[in-house]
Amino acid sequence: MIEIRFHGRGGQGTVMASKILADAIAKEGKYVQAYPEFGVERRGAPVFAFIRIDDKPIYDKSKIYTPDHVVVLEPTLVEAIDLTEGLKPGGTILINTDKKPGDFKQYAKFKVAVVDATGIAAKNKLGTRAAPIVNTAITGAVVKVLRLARLESLLDSIREAISLSPEDNVRAAQDAFEQVAMGNGAPQ
Amino acid sequence: MKKDKTMKLSLPIEEYMGPGHLACQGCGAALAMRFALKALGPKTAFCFPACCWSVIDGPFPHSSLDVSIFHCAFETAAATASGLKAGLEMVGDKETTVVAWAGDGGTFDIGIQALSGAAERNEDIIYICYDNEAYMNTGIQRSSATPYGAWTTTTPVKHFKSRPKKDIDAIMAAHRIPYQATASISYAEDLVKKVKKAKGIRGTRFLHIYAPCPAGWKSRPEDTIKLSRLAVQTGIFPIFEMENGENCVLNIKVKERKPVKDYIRLQGRFRHLTEDEVQRIQDDVDARWARLTKMCGA
Amino acid sequence: MKKKKTLDRIVLASESEFPMMPMSLGTMHYNRTGAWRNIKPVIELDKCIQCGICWKFCPDVSIVIRDEYPVVDYDYCKGCGICAEECPSKCIAMVEEEK
């Protein structure tokens, strides 16, 4: 069983990112469960989403408290909240940032991966400069770093989920898949 | 006997309401139903919320009407009728006229939310309120249709109703529904004509029928028609119709309005009123009449 | 035009005879509301102008038309007196029931 927690801000499509990933993972024949934070989502406020993945049916309907990995859609959250809460030692933190993995000394107990999803979103004209839509880009990085699904499955899931300019989103995911950078100990 | 002559009937002869029903002697609501059905005909389905008619029709397993009835909860006539119409259409019946048939309590008070909702959605239903100006089925308690000055069991003589009757017609006009009208059982031809007209229009149609209640008004049963006629002739209950909340037309033009005291003195529910209080009713009727005739361009 | 109505009260003796839901299976004709009456209308047909107003305003559908004249159906007339009150030729009298 793999458990992942996503951090973002309300309105960024954090839940959508987890849903698209769940869909891509299911395409690989795995069992998957994705759910948002249980509560009221407000635009701009920090939000969470979660995914459970297993090779057998998932019966646990309780919340995820000790994720294996953490995905951060919003760079400013690094300073704002404790992203590592409950994160298993040796787990991966994937951050949307233009910094390098080595810049995150505070996460020494974990593997750090980075991707400039914001830059990729802007390049692919997703959202505005003030409010870039980074959720599809981040999924590309996630499947690469955590090896959860093949890129093709993810791109199919994006095409099915996004009705407005799906190909821009597909390109964003591809870009992130290629550009995501891993720190020490990350998968080769 | 002059056998050569034939009866002059001003209404269709067909009856869809049978005798043996449980209305009180001289019941205005029973007449309202009889007239409405003459216009509606057999392809009609009613929704009755709790009201006098939920008893008048008769007990299980009997009914005094030759059309279908779905008895529904007090506050749901318009909502239930919305669903009944949708359901009938989905099973292929586009012909049946669906009519919510409610008293003033079920319309002005507890049912107004569902009515407003249905009217705003412009559901394809006719909503008919027979107005006897109080909760008569439960034993004469005041409703928001009860007029100023009236005694009821919850507005005793020493504390009679001090607020005017709610203007449901203005509320419905604000919804800008395709058709709405007032009618009186004393002007049966006008009533039947309006129900027929409503039947030919799609969307939400609202008819407000004045139906005296001898038991609740403490009037003589034989005065039921006279009272409803006086209500029109005094201007207490003007007879008009509107389309889309506009184009108000006064259907019964009263040249010389009779004084309201002619109407009031026939009813025990107003017996306690002083001359000043009767004058207050007169002044209110005069003001409302002036507004209405101005609106109608009469 | 209308289907034949049963004049009898429907009696359901056992639950097996009941419909699943409370629904009407017959009319109210069994309910002879003439018994409610204290005074009864009597039409003096010689004075009748055949205007139909008594027929029109009967809340109990108890004035029927026979051979172009109004006839009171005493099985159902509740004796409200509207017909007598509204008759323009004053040919209907409300008279005491014989007790």
Added chain:
Amino acid sequence: MKKVIMGNHALSWGAQLGRAQVIAAYPITPQTQVVELLSEMCASHSLDAKFIKVESEHSAMAALLGASIAGARTFTATSSHGLALMHELLHWAAIGRLPVVMGNINRALAPGWSIWADQNDSLSQRDTGWMQYYCASNQEVLDTTIQAFKVSEALAIPSMIMLDAFALSHTYEVVDIPDQDKVDAYLPPFRPKLRLSSDDPHAFGGLTSPEHYFELRYKQQKDMERAPALIEETGKEYEKMFGRRLDLVEDYMCSGAEIVFITSGTAGYTARVAVDALRQEGIKAGNLRMRVFRPFPFAIVREIAGRAGRVAVVDRNLSWGCHGIFYQEVKSALYGHTNGLPVFGYVAGLGGRDITPQTFKDIARDALKRKLPAEEIVWIGVKR
């Protein structure tokens, strides 16, 4: 077709595959996605239905009663306060023998606005005469919706399908969405024996005297008593066509168990995880998940729970001043049928407090060390 969908959308899909003809609904958190997707389905004509966008839940149910008496298949969804507002009409539907199918997202009641999981909303409607299904997965939500139409219409009894707020309503899972033609073969169109029509006029629901009311309610109960067998039969038929069995209860390792949890909703799945863990520790645990609560499946509960060493009923609800509601009913069902079987009642997870595998481990530990419950209600996880 396999699709990752949220629990709320499983309800919408169930209603679409079931070919609901009239839908009337009002939005309430956490139900809204049910009606949003249904609106889209109606607008795109993938579902040929009339969707009445009413001004309250009360009017939603009222409209469906009108549609149902006309002979149309009806569906709605609500939650918590919306369900409470419908209360009067839930009786109306059941006594009127109108087989409305409704999804209810189990959510706590205010004050203290709470949008989180709690069963007191639907259990407050226990005695309205509706069948009640409590689901544990999105697949079960979809399958149950289709089955509920079939059972409801055969018996002329309405059905309520429960999903825990968020834990199911907002959780995405892989769902096998069956083919429409197969669903059509399983679920024929609604053709009620009695319906309102202007061709054959009747008055429905008129004044009913003490001479008659009693027999009508007797007949209603007799039909409800036919439901357990029909649910099993249609559940097996469902398995033949779709490969998934729909039973009254789910028995997970109850045979020979020294402790059997009795659970419902999503907690009934989490309990399985705890059962596995407890068995690894050498404790023979089992889980009896009650999928159907009304009609109460007496026979199967007696058969399975009656053989356990002890029974621990876990309630995400409470009848104030008494016990958890499943606990009351399980105890009453077992009384006289088992010889001194200890039955423990636990209340957990009110207002969305998480129920985890650890919750069940704590419960097992408590129940296994006693002969009788320590208190009338044992609260699990309350801060005191």
